[in-house]
Amino acid sequence: MSRIPLPYSQKVIDLFRNPKNQGRMEKPTVTAVAGNPACGDMITFYMKINDQEIIEKITFESYGCAANIATASIVTEMIKGLILKDTWKELTWKKVAEEVGGLPSVKFHCGILAVGAVKRAIRKYYQQKGLIPSWIPQKLTFEEKQALEEEELAEKLSKK
Numbered sequence: 001m002s003r004i005p006l007p008y009s010q011k012v013i014d015l016f017r018n019p020k021n022q023g024r025m026e027k028p029t030v031t032a033v034a035g036n037p038a039c040g041d042m043i044t045f046y047m048k049i050n051d052q053e054i055i056e057k058i059t060f061e062s063y064g065c066a067a068n069i070a071t072a073s074i075v076t077e078m079i080k081g082l083i084l085k086d087t088w089k090e091l092t093w094k095k096v097a098e099e100v101g102g103l104p105s106v107k108f109h110c111g112i113l114a115v116g117a118v119k120r121a122i123r124k125y126y127q128q129k130g131l132i133p134s135w136i137p138q139k140l141t142f143e144e145k146q147a148l149e150e151e152e153l154a155e156k157l158s159k160k
């Protein structure tokens with residue numbers, strides 16, 4: 001049985017073939033592993049954050065599909081050099097989907113995973129400092145809820 005190819009944009013295909021900022025980072029300031037319950041795929045972001053709370057360096061490792069690799073790659077380019085507060089406020093999965101030239105609707109969750117993992121990393125950064133700024137809501141955002149931590153994901157999948 002042959003599979004129907006998904007209508008990926010040329011940009012998704014290019015980034016999937018040649019992702020930017022892919023790989024593990026030595027001594028990151030913060031790292032977040034997150035997985036999507038819709039497919040069970042995982043992603044890890046590594047960030048170096050300076051004293052001015054600017055993302056100096058960001059890399060990722062994806063154990064997901066082409067859409068996830070492409071969206072994670074574009075996310076690293078969109079937020080590198082940004083201050084954490086602006087990243088939090090401006091980064092949405094819809095903007096990410098636009099930046100990669102659109103995503104097939106069955107692949108929206110792959111972009112949501114990339115954004116949710118970044119937001120979990122930012123939240124974790126402040127949790128580690130013991131100082132959560134007022135612009136981070138107490139409740140997890142939609143994207144964070146869709147990007148479960150490793151343990152939560154394992155638990156959810158074990159119940160399927």
Ligand code: FES
Nearest residue numbers: 039041064065110
């Ligand atoms: S299908 Fe799992 S991240 Fe895309």
